[in-house]
Amino acid sequence: MKKIVLLVLSMMIFSYAQCLSAPVSTRVGVKFGINPGIYNLDDGLNEFKGTGVHFGLGMGTDLLNLISLDMGAQFRTTRYSRDEDVFGEHTKSFNNLYFPLFVSLKAGMLPLISPYIGAGIGINVQFDGKDRWDINGSAVETPIEGASTNAFLILGLGAEIKLIKFRIMPEFTANINAQADNQATENRTEENVDYHLTLGFYYVP
Numbered sequence: 005m006k007k008i009v010l011l012v013l014s015m016m017i018f019s020y021a022q023c024l025s026a027p028v029s030t031r032v033g034v035k036f037g038i039n040p041g042i043y044n045l046d047d048g049l050n051e052f053k054g055t056g057v058h059f060g061l062g063m064g065t066d067l068l069n070l071i072s073l074d075m076g077a078q079f080r081t082t083r084y085s086r087d088e089d090v091f092g093e094h095t096k097s098f099n100n101l102y103f104p105l106f107v108s109l110k111a112g113m114l115p116l117i118s119p120y121i122g123a124g125i126g127i128n129v130q131f132d133g134k135d136r137w138d139i140n141g142s143a144v145e146t147p148i149e150g151a152s153t154n155a156f157l158i159l160g161l162g163a164e165i166k167l168i169k170f171r172i173m174p175e176f177t178a179n180i181n182a183q184a185d186n187q188a189t190e191n192r193t194e195e196n197v198d199y200h201l202t203l204g205f206y207y208v209p
Contacts, residue, residue, distance in 0.1 A: 028067055031171055033206030035062045035076060039179075041198035043084040043096070051195075052084030054095070058102065062204050069112025072120065078102040080128070082198065092139035098148070101129040106158055106177075118164040126156035126179055154183045160200075173204040 036059035044051035060078030067073075080102040085095035108122025133148035160177030181196035 027069070028065060029069075029208060030066075031064045031206035031208045033062050033171070033204055035060060035078065035202050035204040037175075037200055037202035039080065039082065039198045039200045041082060041084065041179075041196070043184075044195040046189075046192040046194055049088060050086045052086045052094075052096065054083035054085050054097075056081035056083050056097075056198075058200065058202070060102075062206065064206065066110070066112060069118075070110060072108045072110050072112075072122070074104075074106045074108070074124075076104060078104070082130075092137055095136040095138070096133065096148070097136070098133035099131045101131070103127045103129075104156075104158055104177075104179075106160065108160075108162075110164065112164075116166055118166070119161070120164065121161045122158075123160075124158040126158050128154045128156055128181075130154070154181055156180060156198075157182050162202075169208050171204075171206040171208060173202075173206065175202045175204065176200070177202070 037057070038055055039058055040053075040055040042051050042053050058078045058080040060076055060080075062074060062076040064072055064074040078101070080100040081097065082100060083095065083097040085093055088094050104124060104126040106122050106124035108120040110118050110120030112118045130152045134145055135148055136143060136145045157180040158177050159180070160175060162173055162175030165172040165174075177200045179198045179200055181198075184194045184196035186192070186194050
C-alpha cells in the first residue's frame with residue numbers, strides 16, 4: 005500500500021513539475037464585432053431587441069496548448085428597441101466599457117485550426133445613453149445620465165486559425181447579465197443577454 009501511495013505521489017509531483025515547466029505562449033491584438041441582444045423587462049409587453057458594436061484590445065496566454073486565458077478592454081454600444089402600440093417605437097441605447105475574462109479549453113495540438121470552448125465573467129461599465137420615442141414620424145429623445153456597473157456570465161466557443169506569427173480567431177459568446185433582475189420589482193423577472201460575434205487578430209511574439 006505504501007508503495008502505491010509513493011508511486012501516486014511521485015506521479016503527482018512529476019505532473020506538477022511538468023506543468024510548471026510547460027510551454028507558455030502569449031498573444032496580443034485587436035477584436036471587433038457586433039452584439040445583437042435582448043432586454044426583457046417582463047412587463048407584459050414585447051421584449052426589447054437590437055444590435056450594437058464592440059471593438060478593443062485583447063491579450064491571451066496559452067498553457068500546454070490546452071488551456072487559454074483571455075482578457076481585454078472593449079468599447080461597446082448596446083441598443084434595444086420595441087414597438088409599444090400607440091406610444092410608437094421605444095429605443096434605449098448606451099455606451100459601455102466592457103472587460104471580459106475568458107478561460108477556454110482548446111485543441112491546441114492541431115496544426116492549422118484549433119477549436120475551443122470556454123466560460124468566464126465580464127464587467128460592464130455603462131455610461132451615458134439615450135431614451136428615444138418615435139411617434140407618428142416625430143422623435144422625442146432624452147439623455148440618460150449616470151454610470152452603472154453589471155457583471156456578466158460569458159459562455160462561448162470559437163476557433164484559432166494559425167498563421168506563423170499571427171492568429172485569427174472568430175468567436176461566438178453569450179453574455180448573460182447576472183444582475184438584470186431588478187430586486188425592486190419582485191413580481192417581475194428581467195432578463196438581458198447579448199450575443200457577441202467577434203473576430204480577433206493577434207500577434208504572437
